[in-house]
Amino acid sequence: DTAVSQTPKYLVTQMGNDKSIKCEQNLGHDTMYWYKQDSKKFLKIMFSYNNKELIINETVPNRFSPKSPDKAHLNLHINSLELGDSAVYFCASSQHGHPNYGYTFGSGTRLTVV
Amino acid sequence: TQLLEQSPQFLSIQEGENLTVYCNSSSVFSSLQWYRQEPGEGPVLLVTVVTGGEVKKLKRLTFQFGDARKDSSLHITAAQPGDTGLYLCAGPTTYNFNKFYFGSGTKLNVKP
Structure with a gap:
């Protein structure tokens, strides 16, 4: 019973392509996130959705577009992929108003742009 | 510059040793994880x-939270190889309850 599952686990693609990463959580949480972890292992917030509404939108290129069809799903679409987009992307979920309960992370999607 | 700075960045020790990882900020945090x-x-x-x-x-x-809620520490006693991993501190500041900041990370390697 995976709590936060994201697919695919690995994604290798050429520059200029468009790709999507999917995320689903079965914890009943109302808030979901996308984080980017760079080669130095630093985790940086990209987007956050609460009950399908975008609440955090950090300085991320317009080529990145999140979509939340319902509170259990948050997908990330990336257009015109660039070499610098190579990183591990993590989906996470939490319950809004209960930050002390922490985040539950997926196992990550390693994106390699060649 | 990260809002939460961790030290050391890397730590390689022998099984059985003790260690402490630090997480520091100039901002006050509502909580730290x-x-x-x-x-x-x-x-x-x-x-x-x-x-x-x-x-x-x-x-x-x-785990300890600083009195002023600007720092935290993690102390491991008698480290074991199973403790190997990347340790991250994280939390929301008092001025933005909804946004979590993650620390720069400490990579720990415990050798058998």
Whole structure:
């Protein structure tokens, strides 16, 4: 019973392509996130959705577009992929108003742009 | 410059040794959490500290929140190879309850 599952686990693609990463959580949480972890292992917030509404939108290129069809799903679409987009992307979920309960992370999607 | 700075960045020790990892900021945090991340996996929550000066223990791991809620430490007693991983502190500041900041990370390697 995976709590936060994201697919695919690995994604290798050429520059200029468009790709999507999917995320689903079965914890009943109302808030979901996308984080980017760079080669130095630093985790940086990209987007956050609460009950399908975008609440955090950090300085991320317009080529990145999140979509939340319902509170259990948050997908990330990336257009015109660039070499610098190579990183591990993590989906996470939490319950809004209960930050002390922490985040539950997926196992990550390693994106390699060649 | 990260809002949460961790030190050391890397730590390689022998099994049985003790170690302390530090997480510091100039900002006040509502709470701080510690996560451990293993290769190929996402971070997993270890503990949350909420009150200034709070100390929490999780088996051989001791977590402390600074009195001013600007820093935290993680002490591991008699480290074991299973403790190997990336340790991350994280939390929301008092001025933005909804946004979590993650620390720069400490990569721990415990050799048998």
